[in-house]
Amino acid sequence: MSNNEDTSFDEEFLKTLVDFAKSTGLEEVLWEKDGRKVSFRRNANGTSSAPVPSAPKEKNGSAPAPSAESSTVRRIPSPMVGTFWRAEARGRQPLVAEGATVKEGQRIAVVEAMKIPKDVVTKVSGKISKILVENGKSVEYGQDLFEIEI
Amino acid sequence: MFKKILIANRGEIAVRVIRACREMGIATVAVHSDVDRDSLHVRLADESVCIGPGTASESYLSIPAIISAAEITGADGIHPGYGFLSENAHFAEVCESCGIKFIGPSADSLRKMGDKVEARRIMENYGVPVLPGTFGSVDINDPKLFKTAKKIGYPLIVKAKAGGGGKGMRVVHEESLLKETIAMAQAEAKAAFANGDVYMERFLESPRHVEIQILADAHDNVVSFPERDCSVQRRHQKLLEESPSPAIDDGLRKKIGKAARKAARAVKYRTVGTIEFLYDEKKKDFYFMEMNTRIQVEHPVTEMVTGIDLIQAQIKTAAGEKIGFDTDDIQIRGHVIECRINAEDPSRNFMPCPGKITNVIMPGGPWVRVDTHIYSGYTVPTFYDSLLAKIIVMSPDRETAIRRMDRALSEMWIEGIKTTGPFHRELLANDVFRRGDAHTDFIERHMATVI
Numbered sequence: 001m002s003n004n005e006d007t008s009f010d011e012e013f014l015k016t017l018v019d020f021a022k023s024t025g026l027e028e029v030l031w032e033k034d035g036r037k038v039s040f041r042r043n044a045n046g047t048s049s050a051p052v053p054s055a056p057k058e059k060n061g062s063a064p065a066p067s068a069e070s071s072t073v074r075r076i077p078s079p080m081v082g083t084f085w086r087a088e089a090r091g092r093q094p095l096v097a098e099g100a101t102v103k104e105g106q107r108i109a110v111v112e113a114m115k116i117p118k119d120v121v122t123k124v125s126g127k128i129s130k131i132l133v134e135n136g137k138s139v140e141y142g143q144d145l146f147e148i149e150i
Numbered sequence: 151m152f153k154k155i156l157i158a159n160r161g162e163i164a165v166r167v168i169r170a171c172r173e174m175g176i177a178t179v180a181v182h183s184d185v186d187r188d189s190l191h192v193r194l195a196d197e198s199v200c201i202g203p204g205t206a207s208e209s210y211l212s213i214p215a216i217i218s219a220a221e222i223t224g225a226d227g228i229h230p231g232y233g234f235l236s237e238n239a240h241f242a243e244v245c246e247s248c249g250i251k252f253i254g255p256s257a258d259s260l261r262k263m264g265d266k267v268e269a270r271r272i273m274e275n276y277g278v279p280v281l282p283g284t285f286g287s288v289d290i291n292d293p294k295l296f297k298t299a300k301k302i303g304y305p306l307i308v309k310a311k312a313g314g315g316g317k318g319m320r321v322v323h324e325e326s327l328l329k330e331t332i333a334m335a336q337a338e339a340k341a342a343f344a345n346g347d348v349y350m351e352r353f354l355e356s357p358r359h360v361e362i363q364i365l366a367d368a369h370d371n372v373v374s375f376p377e378r379d380c381s382v383q384r385r386h387q388k389l390l391e392e393s394p395s396p397a398i399d400d401g402l403r404k405k406i407g408k409a410a411r412k413a414a415r416a417v418k419y420r421t422v423g424t425i426e427f428l429y430d431e432k433k434k435d436f437y438f439m440e441m442n443t444r445i446q447v448e449h450p451v452t453e454m455v456t457g458i459d460l461i462q463a464q465i466k467t468a469a470g471e472k473i474g475f476d477t478d479d480i481q482i483r484g485h486v487i488e489c490r491i492n493a494e495d496p497s498r499n500f501m502p503c504p505g506k507i508t509n510v511i512m513p514g515g516p517w518v519r520v521d522t523h524i525y526s527g528y529t530v531p532t533f534y535d536s537l538l539a540k541i542i543v544m545s546p547d548r549e550t551a552i553r554r555m556d557r558a559l560s561e562m563w564i565e566g567i568k569t570t571g572p573f574h575r576e577l578l579a580n581d582v583f584r585r586g587d588a589h590t591d592f593i594e595r596h597m598a599t600v601i
Contacts, residue, residue: 081201082218113218114248138222140200141215142184 014038074124075132076146078139082113086135094135100128108146111139126150151469152176152227152251156220157191159231160210162523162537163447164191167229170461179223181216183209185531190523197223204533210234213241220250227468229253233535236444237264253468255443259417263441267311267349273438276416278409281428281437283351287311290332299328299350307353308332310339318342321353352437356589357428359383360395360436362410363452363460366419367467373477374407374414375452382577384500384593389570390577391448392487393455396548396586397431406436407477413441422449422464431589448488450521450542455486484517485551486544489559492536495568504530508566513558517544530567538569548586552578 017038021029030039078084086094086109096108102122109120130147133139154177157164164180168191171178180195185204192198199219202209209215211234220228228250230236239260245252254260263269267285274280282302288295299306299322308331310318318339322331332348340346363375379395380388398406410425424442429435449460458480467473494500506529512520522539524530530538541558545551556578562571577583582596 080218081199081215081222083222113214114221114244116214141202141209142200 072149073129074126074148074150075144076108076120076122076148078111078141078143078145079120080111080113080118081141082111082118082139084133084135084137084139084145085110085112085117086131088117096128098128098131102126102128102148120145122146122148124148124150151471152465154179154223154225155227155229155253155465156181156216156223156225156250157195157229157231158210158216159229159234159236160186160189160191160523160534162521162540163231163445164189165194165523166521167231167461168194170459170465174462174465176227176465179219179225181210181219183533185533188528190525190528199223204531206234206533213238213244216241217244217248217250220245221248225250227251227253227465229465230444232444232446237442239264251468253421253465255420255423256418259419260443262417263443266440269441270438272416273413276412278413278416278438279436281352281354281439284349286349287347288332288350290329290336296325296328299325302350302352305353305355306350308335308348308350310335310343310345311347311349312339312343312345318348354428354430354437356591357381357430358395358397358589359388359426359439360398360406360429361424361426361442362406363446363449364410364414364419364423364425365460365463365467365473366414366421366423367473368420368470369472371473372411372414372419373473373475373480374410375456375458375477375480376482377403377406378448378451380448381588381590382583382592383590388448388490389593390487390489390574391451392485392548392551393451394482394485395429397429402434402436409436409438411477413438417441419443421467422460447490447537447540450519450540451486451488454517454519454542454544455482455484456480457483484544484546485548486542487551487555488540488542489555489574490537490570491539491541491562491564491574492570493530493538493567494536494570496570496573500570502532502536503568504532504536505567506530507564509563510565511561511563512539513541513561515558515561517554518558519543524564538564549584552584 017029028041088110096102102108104125106122107119108122110117111120126148128146129149132144155171156179157167168178178195180192180198181201182189182192183202183204184200201215201219202212228245235241237260239257242252242257242260270280271285305321305323308320318335320331320335322328335348336346339348359380360377361380362377366372376393377395377398378391378393380391382390413425422445424446426439427436428439445464453460493503495503507524509526510524519542520539524538543551543554543558545554556575559571559575580596582588
């Protein structure tokens with residue numbers, strides 16, 4: 001209960017809090033005890049969990065969230081509910097990789113429902129900074145698939 | 151029994167189906183368009199999947215989107231609700247080919263009853279009374295024309311084979327006007343539907359719309375329920391329904407019920423459906439009009455008056471279970487009335503009024519049931535139908551049921567948008583309605599001044 005203990009910076013504890021926030025999808029955490037306060041806000045990636053939430057249902061982050069986007073990052077949502085494929089056909093190479101430069105109108109992935117494919121087309125030119133969904137995973141209509149730095 | 155049902159619908163019926171599944175221990179998947187993200191059915195289901203934008207054709211009517219959602223959630227059954235894909239034979243077939251059970255009748259039943267002229271023909275063959283009429287197109291130069299028309303009887307109505315919505319429809323009161331009326335109807339039909347084929351049918355001046363709920367299982371059992379009288383309509387849209395009908399006695403009830411069960415058997419029907427009849431009160435004749443091969447909006451009327459859960463029965467029969475009771479076991483427990491409350495402004499020709507519902511208080515009390523998806527803060531979207539809520543009441547007799555409904559409607563408080571609630575109270579106060587004399591022309595004839 002010495003003063004030192006009260007004011008020391010507990011990295012372990014902070015890491016636990018951050019991990020806790022990530023795993024539960026919480027965007028903002030305010031922790032307070034005995035005068036010690038920790039608060040932070042996650043840079044919400046807008047990544048939604050798979051469209052089968054079993055835990056307490058939250059609004060998943062599939063809707064484009066303008067407030068969380070910075071001025072240089074744009075997200076490309078899914079045009080359809082279905083399965084997300086990075087290549088245009090099985091066995092082919094992915095259409096784009098992380099870090100790739102893309103032009104507006106370029107096809108960057110395919111979403112398939114009942115054998116009907118729909119092109120995922122980027123509306124902006126820039127660099128693929130993040131691919132938000134794993135190849136072959138299910139996606140909802142409007143779920144964010146790519147992050148593009150313009 | 152199903153493990154997981156996907157509800158391919160929205161609004162109050164999606165809520166209804168989710169409730170039935172909950173009570174049966176079946177997991178539920180709600181699908182929704184992005185504008186329906188905050189809808190009640192999404193909140194109540196165990197899982198939800200966003201399947202498209204607001205436009206129905208790209209979401210609730212999109213077969214690939216719905217099947218895709220069923221596949222990714224592992225649903226083994228799809229409940230289509232009413233409207234949307236509920237009577238789409240192709241959708242039923244696609245479900246089957248994907249190994250998902252369509253909770254409804256077979257694609258074949260859907261197809262047969264979806265063609266109105268074909269349905270008439272089938273019913274005629276099975277001895278179900280149909281309106282006298284022709285089964286093919288009318289030839290204005292046919293030497294037998296007048297004989298045929300006389301057999302049908304005047305007044306008769308000339309109708310477009312390819313259409314509906316009041317176009318290409320003309321009533322003929324006397325023989326001397328027959329040929330010219332047919333010519334006019336043909337021209338109108340050609341202009342509206344690119345098909346000038348018309349047929350003739352007896353015209354009932356102001357019939358009652360009486361319908362019979364049926365339930366059928368896969369073991370050849372068919373039961374019919376006490377009738378619903380849905381005569382209070384505006385432009386062929388039902389506003390209020392009641393059971394039993396003020397115009398039907400026990401004897402007639404048995405007769406119509408028998409005809410309805412015959413109709414269901416004629417197409418080897420499964421699960422729930424409704425046979426609609428037109429009832430000529432003067433002549434005490436009833437005629438098959440059409441069959442609705444889905445659960446209907448007004449199903450709570452029958453649930454209240456008989457105490458039988460129709461949605462659970464629908465799911466059970468779809469899963470292959472036996473009905474478990476006979477038509478004779480079904481009791482009429484009182485008198486039930488249902489009012490459909492829409493987001494419409496009666497003073498502006500029932501113009502739809504979407505918008506935000508800032509506050510809502512629904513009625514309650516004894517034998518008052520409310521089926522709704524609205525809540526305080528909910529925004530009614532512009533893309534879909536205007537039904538907000540169904541208020542259903544039961545009472546020992548018709549007079550006290552009317553009083554109870556009026557009491558319930560007086561408690562209902564929906565703030566932020568215009569609704570047809572006040573209009574229904576005017577309807578209940580109308581003498582013709584209170585006497586039990588409302589026929590299908592009731593709104594036009596007796597409520598025009600109120601609007």
